[in-house]
Amino acid sequence: MRLLMLGGTEFVGRAVVDDALGRGWQVTVFNRGRHTEPPGVAALRGDRTAPDGLAELGQGEWDVVVDTWSGAPAAVRDAARLLAGRAGHYVYVSSRSVHPIPVAAGTAEDGPLVEGSPDDGDVEYARAKRGGELAAEAVFGDRALLARAGLILGPRENVGRLPWWLNRIARGGPVLAPGPRDLGLQYVDARDLAAWVLDAAERGLGGAYNVVSAPGHSTIGELLEACVRATGSDAELRWTAPETILSAGVRPWMELPVWLPPGELYDTMHQGDVSRALAAGLRCRPVTETVADTWAWLRSLDGPAPLRGGLPPVGLDPERERVVLGRGA
Structure with a gap:
């Protein structure tokens, strides 16, 4: 499998990269180069917020793209459009914050959602994540996997x-x-989130999943x-x-x-209700x-x-x- 990790040097992105390398996947990371990548990856450089900042993504093909972006949804839109036809699956690591607060106990993925747009620029976090979801789905459809995390803990936090x-x-x-x-x-270790995301993408899962542990x-x-x-x-x-x-x-x-x-x-x-992710193989370490x-x-x-x-x-x-x-x- 060929993975393109947008980011990939800090917390969740690094956990995804490490997990993919452990599987023997070919890994390409795309980022600004401010942090050192793990050995064994191919590195592409660019700033998603700059004009022509995605230029180095103009060529290449990947089976899975993982995107953890939390800023302007337009950056997700632009990356997804550029990679359309050259990537099999687009994973957007989103957040349960896409539900308007307060969220009733037991709310599942189909609960009410905040407003958002894939064309938004800099907006507050919840709207940004919802706009990123919409951007990924607009291009990749049912090949877009929306991993709605909550509290994330673990090494490199x-x-x-x-x-x-x-x-x-x-x-x-x-x-x-x-x-x-x-x-x-209710939380998820970044490594368990990474493992589930890659497993789910490899199986071709799409749509929204609440990816945190069971309550308690x-x-x-x-x-x-x-x-x-x-x-x-x-x-x-x-x-x-x-x-x-x-x-x-x-x-x-x-x-x-x-x-x-x-x-x-x-x-x-x-x-939150996480029964869908648990049924789809999410496992959380002690x-x-x-x-x-x-x-x-x-x-x-x-x-x-x-x-x-x-x-x-x-x-x-x-x-x-x-x-x-x-x-x-």
Whole structure:
């Protein structure tokens, strides 16, 4: 199989490239050249936002194209049009954010969708992802696979959510642990997302799939306890009620990454219907493996984990953490 990866050097794209190389596929990556590609790939250079930025894609044929673009949908449109007739399958890694928030628990792929257009320029994230979906489908039809991910964790994460928890817990001492401890999580390891995407493309699947774990695949307790074990720290997880955390003005998701208190936003992120992807072969590894491998990757770096450009940092300030822990005492 011949894969064209649009991007391919950072988080999800790199997981796709690594998985494809492990299968013995021929891999071509197309990107701006700002990061080092893994060995064994052919590299093409270009900037999708620049005039003639797709010039190096003017020749060549591929069985599968994987596109993780999150910017202007017009960039997906232009790439898809250029590759029409020279690519067998177009995989667009989208997001469950294409559903208007809040999303009711149990919402499947056929739930309400935000407005979007393949001709959009720079628009907000949800509309951008929906426009990218429409762009891929307009050109490739039922040969377009829309992989709607949710929370993505694992090695090379460039958002900083699990890396923040690991680094915080590695420092040890009392740790603000947001309850309830048995609160279920729904996420996908980037490597499991990559494996499913390539399997599905090879089988010729098309249409939209919610590609995250089943609700409750892990819990916030299991995630943070796995962080303690992986780091070997003396951290003491102090489980704190959501009401105490919220009354202190702590922002879920941003200051306490991954965590959302029970309610509409929790249902939106952690209660989606993924039965279609599970029936189509999605398999999700244990949280202990995701955590341990992410910690091993962090320890292999010379400095802090890289963040994707333009993203705000996540995590709770140590002084604010001490204040909240005092309130919960």
